[in-house]
Amino acid sequence: MNKLLPLQAQYIVVGNPINHSKSPAIHSLFAHQTRQQLIYRAQLFPLDSFSDGVDRFIKIGGLGMNITVPFKQQAFAKADVLSSSAALAGAVNTLSFKTDGIYGENTDGVGLVKDLTVNNRVPIKDQDILIIGAGGAVRGVLEPIIAQQPKSITIANRTIAKAHDLADVFEHLFQIKVCEFSQLPDNYNIVINGTSSSLNGELPAIPKLGFNDQTIFYDMMYSKEITLFNQWGIELGIGRTFDGLGMLVEQAAEAFRIWRGVSPDTKYIISQIRSQL
């Protein structure tokens, strides 16, 4: 008699496009390291059928899903229960399918904070933080940054109204300052680039930036070579630069922890993924 093999736990990352995703490689390394039996693969979802795709994956026994562009808002709408950072982000990058419903979380901010404070030993507490950009990427990370109790947060954005909108969303938690690119005051400890300008090979048009040799630049983008934004920081003479590869691995590690109850050791995995860029 044929014995049925136990079903492997199944996870996917969905997006459109999706073939660039590093999540399958990262989660395979996590699974191997923590000796978890699971399948994690990338799946292209058609632009008009996110919700149906989720339902189909649940039907075949899928346990969890990571969500990338352009579906994070639809994943937010699909969740029955939201974590506080997902609720404030208005976006979900991690869904867990449980018997009592669909749970939505946003692990991007935890990933950024962990990469800065643990991997790179850059405290956020009591620091003056400048965030450039006011799109979905920035909204997704603000709650965990605020939870670190920085001294101040300033958001500067090309379209100033969007920065004001973001400050309003988080008003009940923190008094975020808003600033035009042309009027940035001096001396931030940490400057975070949350714009997508480098996708077009551009830098945010900031005429002047106060800095000293202790200032830290964190670019949420990453690349094989130093990012354009971090290169600019080095030319300005700032202290240290980090790119978003650590954040990418840490947001995945947080999703893995949510699903599997184990936290992978990310140090080796960040270096593995970097060597594959």
Ligand code: ATR
């Ligand atoms: P994401 O989800 O990546 O945040 P988004 O919501 O489209 O994408 O936001 C992109 C962010 O990058 C915005 O803050 C955008 O500025 P605007 O709000 O003024 O559009 C910013 N951005 C993109 N290209 C830029 C550029 N060349 N210079 C400055 N900011 C730029």
